[in-house]
Each structure stands twice: as structure tokens, then as C-alpha cells.
Amino acid sequence: MKYLPQLLLILLSGCFLFLGCGSESNSSNDSNSKQEVVLGKIALDNGWARPGSQQAKSAAYLRISNGTASPDTVLSFSSDIAESVELHESIENNDGTTSMRPAGQQVIKDGDKLLLEPGGLHLMLINLTQDLAVGDSLQLSIDFARVGTKNITVPIQIQN
Numbered sequence: 001m002k003y004l005p006q007l008l009l010i011l012l013s014g015c016f017l018f019l020g021c022g023s024e025s026n027s028s029n030d031s032n033s034k035q036e037v038v039l040g041k042i043a044l045d046n047g048w049a050r051p052g053s054q055q056a057k058s059a060a061y062l063r064i065s066n067g068t069a070s071p072d073t074v075l076s077f078s079s080d081i082a083e084s085v086e087l088h089e090s091i092e093n094n095d096g097t098t099s100m101r102p103a104g105q106q107v108i109k110d111g112d113k114l115l116l117e118p119g120g121l122h123l124m125l126i127n128l129t130q131d132l133a134v135g136d137s138l139q140l141s142i143d144f145a146r147v148g149t150k151n152i153t154v155p156i157q158i159q160n
């Protein structure tokens, strides 16, 4: 009975060593796989959208600035007032007219900006669920591969 406290101590320290090893290996696993620390942030600003009628289309514009230390990819767009949102680019045809086509997935390098503005890249808000008049606002959600979903509320106006 005299040695019981010592025995407990040995058992306990054995436990701590074991736990210590366990948690160490866990944390190194995390940093190798899923856990990723994002420094800086993705900023959305200069947003606005054109007026439109229910069931018709509108266009929205904004600036996306990648202030993080790594490139990020824009995966998809959505809005609270449109059935779907597509990224388009305006192009000038050979006959001088302009048209637009879906733009591919955009990668924004660290420190870089993606500009969505009239005559260039823009968001097409398809099948509006309500009328949009000057003075109204709508919400845009943007899904990024690294930083997740970012939201911005933009005003309805005629021109920026």
C-alpha cells in the first residue's frame, strides 16, 4: 500500500504521454489536409444593378478584390431576387455590334482585382422574382473555392 501513490503517478504520466502523442499527431494531420488559415480577406465593393421587371433579366456589376495571400477561384453566383445568376462577358462582333456570352470560371490572383463593369464582365440576373426599381436593392452571394461564400447588398441604379 505504501507504493500506491507512486504507482498512480507512473500510470498518470503514462496517460499524459500517450495523450500528448495522440493530440500531436492529430494536429499535424489537420494542417496537412483540411485546415487552412486564410490571411487577409476578399473584399466586395462598387456594386450596383440595373432596373428590371419580374420574370425578365437585369445586370449587376461590382469589384472583387483578393486581399488574401493566395489565388482564389470564383465558383458561382446567386441572388435573393433571381432564379439564377450567370457571369457573362460582353464582346464586340466583326460587324460592330456587341453581344455577350458566358464567361468561364475566374481565378483571382492574390492582390488582384476582378472588375465587373458595363462593356466587360457582368452578372446576368436571370428570371427576376420581383420588379427592380431605382432605389431598391438586392443581395448578391459569391461562392469562392477558398474563402467560402461572401455577400454584398447592391443598389438599383441607372448607371454607376
Ligand SMILES: [Cu+2]
Binding pocket: 088, 089, 100, 101, 122, 123, 124
Ligand atoms: Cu449578359
